[in-house]
Amino acid sequence: MNKxxxxxxxxxxxxxxxxxxxxxxxxxxxAGAKVVKxxxxxxxxxxxxxxxxxYAFSTENWKRPRLEVEFLMKLLESYLKNxxxxxxxxxxxxEPIGDMRAFSKSLQKTIQEIEEKTAHCDGLIQSLALxxxxxxxxxRAMNKMKNTQGDITEAMLFNALDCNHDVxxxxxxxxxxxxxxxLLWQAAYAELFFVDTLWPDFTTNDLENIIxxxxxxxxxxxxxx
Numbered sequence: 001m002n003k004x005x006x007x008x009x010x011x012x013x014x015x016x017x018x019x020x021x022x023x024x025x026x027x028x029x030x031a032g033a034k035v036v037k038x039x040x041x042x043x044x045x046x047x048x049x050x051x052x053x054x055y056a057f058s059t060e061n062w063k064r065p066r067l068e069v070e071f072l073m074k075l076l077e078s079y080l081k082n083x084x085x086x087x088x089x090x091x092x093x094x095e096p097i098g099d100m101r102a103f104s105k106s107l108q109k110t111i112q113e114i115e116e117k118t119a120h121c122d123g124l125i126q127s128l129a130l131x132x133x134x135x136x137x138x139x140r141a142m143n144k145m146k147n148t149q150g151d152i153t154e155a156m157l158f159n160a161l162d163c164n165h166d167v168x169x170x171x172x173x174x175x176x177x178x179x180x181x182x183l184l185w186q187a188a189y190a191e192l193f194f195v196d197t198l199w200p201d202f203t204t205n206d207l208e209n210i211i212x213x214x215x216x217x218x219x220x221x222x223x224x225x
Contacts, residue, residue, distance in 0.1 A: 001215045004169040006051040007043065007207075008183055008190070011036070012174030013198030020198075026071045031200035033079050037086065042204040044090040044124040051125045051165055053097070055182050059133035062102075076130070077107050080114045087114070091123030097162035098132030099140065127163060134184035137162050161185060169214050171207075173199045191217055 011032060018028030036054060043049045057072060064072075080094075087094055094114050103111070111130070141160035145152050158164050167183055167190040175196040179187065193210050195202075 002168070002191075002217060002219055003048045004211050004214050005049065006053070006165050006168050006186075007049060007211075008053040008055075008167045008170045008187065009039070010055045010170075010172040010174075010180060010182055011199040011202075012172060012176060014200060016174070017198040017200045025068060026075075028200060029072060029075055033075060035200055035202055036079070037083065038204060039202070039207060040092060040124070040126050041086070041090055042207060043126075044092050049124060051127065053127040053129060053163060053167070053183065055132070055180075056128040057098075057130050057132070058181065059099075059131055059136050060181070073104065073107060076128075077110050080110050084114055084117060087118045087121065087126075091121045092118065093121040093123070093125045094118045095125050095127045096130050097127050097137070098130040099136060100130065102131050129182065132162070133181045134179075135181055138185060158185070166190075169193065169211070171195065171210060173197050173202050189219070191219065 014028035014032040015025040016028070017031065018025050021027075036056075039054075040052060043052045056076065061072070062069060086092075096111055096115065100108050100111060138157075138161070140162075141157055142152075144160045145156060148156070163183065163186055165186065167187045170179075170183070170187050170190040171193045172178075172180075173195055175194070175198075177194045179192075183190075191214055193213070195206065195210075197206060
């Protein structure tokens with residue numbers, strides 16, 4: 001039986017969820033943040049799940065309207081501050097991935113503080129992908145190794161990535177069927193699940209049902225049974 005040790009989720013559909021209800025897009029992001037907490041808590045109570053990586057803000061999201069981006073930055077900072085007690089209560093370690101240098105000093109400080117204050121937790125690892133894009137991640141990894149003597153190996157590159165853990169199960173909500181520059185290296189052999197449910201409507205029952213389906217898949221990793 002397969003074990004979903006590393007689950008990655010593209011949380012898509014916040015804006016469309018809000019617009020369908022006649023609300024501003026920011027209300028969708030607020031609702032989506034609540035689901036992040038619910039899903040994280042659920043995963044922290046499942047001892048087989050070791051890592052949960054959530055696509056929170058991509059390198060392409062800067063192209064969105066300025067006011068929406070500003071709101072997302074404020075929401076992220078308040079979310080992290082408010083979630084610290086929950087992280088500690090549920091023994092969750094926070095490990096962000098992405099290039100944090102584009103964020104404000106205040107947000108960078110908050111991200112660092114939450115990471116440091118949860119560093120002792122040895123349960124679930126929650127990674128928020130922040131200003132993250134797989135192309136950017138790979139380029140930054142290559143630049144880390146540009147002075148390497150001799151050939152760069154696959155293992156060297158993998159270890160230089162922000163996330164050096166293979167993904168077992170990758171889920172995308174919102175109905176689209178693409179990876180959108182998310183964990184392209186790590187998801188090379190991930191099982192992919194695309195669901196129509198918009199992220200604010202995604203529940204722990206939905207996740208549980210997907211995991212059950214995942215456990216029954218025959219994973220061959222390019223070989224034979």
